[in-house]
Amino acid sequence: MPAKSKLRLYAEEILRCVDVLENDCSSRGVAVPDLDDPSPIHPNNDNDFDRNAKSVTDALNSLTTTGMLLNQSISNPVQSVRIAACGYIVSASLRCAAELHVVDLLRIAGPQGLHVDDLAVKCGVEPGHLAQILHLLSSQGIFRESAPDVFTNNRLSVVFDKGLTQKELDGKPKGHDVLYKNPESAACALFCHLTDEPAKSTSYLYEALLESKSPSPPTAFSKAFNTELFEYYELPGQENRLRRFNLAQEGAARVEPEDAIIKGFDWESIANGGHVVDVGGGVGAVSLRVAEAYPEINIVIQDRQGVVDDALKRCSAINPTAVQRGKLKFEAHDFFTPQPIKNPDVFVIKSIVHDWPDSSCLTILRQLREAAGPKTRLFAVDKIIPYTCDTESSETDGITFLGPATGETKSGLGHVLSYLPSVLMISVLNGQERSLKHTVSLYRKAGWEIYKIYQSESQGQFASQMEARPIGA
Numbered sequence: 001m002p003a004k005s006k007l008r009l010y011a012e013e014i015l016r017c018v019d020v021l022e023n024d025c026s027s028r029g030v031a032v033p034d035l036d037d038p039s040p041i042h043p044n045n046d047n048d049f050d051r052n053a054k055s056v057t058d059a060l061n062s063l064t065t066t067g068m069l070l071n072q073s074i075s076n077p078v079q080s081v082r083i084a085a086c087g088y089i090v091s092a093s094l095r096c097a098a099e100l101h102v103v104d105l106l107r108i109a110g111p112q113g114l115h116v117d118d119l120a121v122k123c124g125v126e127p128g129h130l131a132q133i134l135h136l137l138s139s140q141g142i143f144r145e146s147a148p149d150v151f152t153n154n155r156l157s158v159v160f161d162k163g164l165t166q167k168e169l170d171g172k173p174k175g176h177d178v179l180y181k182n183p184e185s186a187a188c189a190l191f192c193h194l195t196d197e198p199a200k201s202t203s204y205l206y207e208a209l210l211e212s213k214s215p216s217p218p219t220a221f222s223k224a225f226n227t228e229l230f231e232y233y234e235l236p237g238q239e240n241r242l243r244r245f246n247l248a249q250e251g252a253a254r255v256e257p258e259d260a261i262i263k264g265f266d267w268e269s270i271a272n273g274g275h276v277v278d279v280g281g282g283v284g285a286v287s288l289r290v291a292e293a294y295p296e297i298n299i300v301i302q303d304r305q306g307v308v309d310d311a312l313k314r315c316s317a318i319n320p321t322a323v324q325r326g327k328l329k330f331e332a333h334d335f336f337t338p339q340p341i342k343n344p345d346v347f348v349i350k351s352i353v354h355d356w357p358d359s360s361c362l363t364i365l366r367q368l369r370e371a372a373g374p375k376t377r378l379f380a381v382d383k384i385i386p387y388t389c390d391t392e393s394s395e396t397d398g399i400t401f402l403g404p405a406t407g408e409t410k411s412g413l414g415h416v417l418s419y420l421p422s423v424l425m426i427s428v429l430n431g432q433e434r435s436l437k438h439t440v441s442l443y444r445k446a447g448w449e450i451y452k453i454y455q456s457e458s459q460g461q462f463a464s465q466m467e468a469r470p471i472g473a
């Protein structure tokens with residue numbers, strides 16, 4: 001019998017995974033998710049796969065890899081690369097749809113959707129152009145063209161919903177307080193951010209890369225904006241962008257498994273009045289979750305002045321009790337300078353190390369090491385990115401792995417979300433996501449030994465929760 005072609009093997013694997021997913025849904029009495037369905041994913045998970053079940057995540061991960069392999073194997077190579085080369089056009093189109101509140105307008109219009117001529121009047125733009133933008137997005141499964149030039153929301157487009165009412169839309173909202181007042185709009189803040197400043201920066205990635213070996217390499221961001229990212233947000237007129245960036249961090253946290261922050265660290269051990277410093281804590285993506293689960297823990301969020309002002313507002317709205325009781329405090333602090341809080345139980349750094357080049361990370365981590373007591377632990381949350389080939393891990397000596405993907409070292413092939421943020425970080429700040437080996441060695445150089453890692457999954461799409469202790473304490 002002739003050997004099976006790779007194409008057939010891919011197709012068989014796809015069918016095997018589909019069996020797993022259908023069985024998951026039928027065993028829970030849930031309909032198999034449908035791309036045309038515009039309902040957001042329900043909190044009780046009754047219109048989605050059970051993404052907490054290992055068999056389901058394994059099937060989803062394999063489908064992602066195999067689907068990519070099948071698609072790329074059958075495509076005309078020139079067309080395939082051409083599509084990749086034009087990714088920025090999809091990004092720019094998404095920004096148009098998001099900024100023009102197309103999703104909100106389609107939700108208000110109801111299931112029959114809207115003809116693009118009517119939509120364009122509401123958006124105040126040229127209908128022919130808007131039609132082409134929505135055709136492109138619909139061709140990628142974002143929006144559905146239910147009849148020629150009539151568009152409706154679908155499972156993907158609703159993640160851009162800001163939850164605005166017709167009255168709010170009539171007021172042509174521009175301010176952050178109206179645009180992102182609904183908690184669910186954090187995801188939209190993330191997408192509007194990604195398609196704006198980072199998109200403009202990455203256009204200059206090549207030019208910046210050419211200078212990447214110079215003593216002080218420029219960022220692609222600085223080539224696009226003539227200043228650096230965090231300085232830009234403090235310029236007059238950029239208040240809404242700063243607040244959107246802050247909220248985008250919450251949007252990014254929401255993409256991750258809901259309970260990862262809580263399960264990823266033994267908060268119970270400091271539940272009775274322990275002290276936590278959330279360094280570069282933004283508007284509270286970690287702290288708010290910890291404060292909610294463990295109300296007696298004392299938390300200080302440190303960040304730049306403009307950000308802690310925003311954090312105070314947001315945290316006071318979400319958990320006023322914690323703020324009033326002084327359990328959640330806010331402090332302006334530059335993490336490149338000596339840490340004023342000595343010997344806390346825990347320093348938290350989420351999505352900080354990935355922002356910076358190694359030399360800057362060493363400064364940040366050493367400042368924390370200097371301030372640490374012998375029992376202080378560092379809770380570091382960042383992606384650990386895999387290779388795109390299979391690996392035998394020899395990088396894990398002395399590290400205990402916990403969580404659903406314990407100890408897995410799977411290839412990230414097809415899992416583009418593992419790698420996009422890394423190139424994004426290079427573009428905006430000369431940072432990057434790091435492999436396990438790189439991460440362990442970086443922390444070690446700064447005096448921290450990583451000894452525990454909680455992994456929600458192994459393809460690097462989600463952040464890992466790492467625990468480190470001071471070396472030589």
Ligand SMILES: C[S@@+](CC[C@H](N)C(=O)[O-])C[C@H]1O[C@@H](n2cnc3c(N)ncnc32)[C@H](O)[C@@H]1O
Nearest residue numbers: 249280281282285303304307333334335350351
């Ligand atoms: C990627 S965000 C992460 C925020 C937060 N940890 C989270 O995960 O939501 C990086 C944070 O670092 C803060 N930051 C940047 N430079 C800083 C500095 N020199 N000192 C303190 N915080 C800084 C930014 O304002 C921002 O809130």
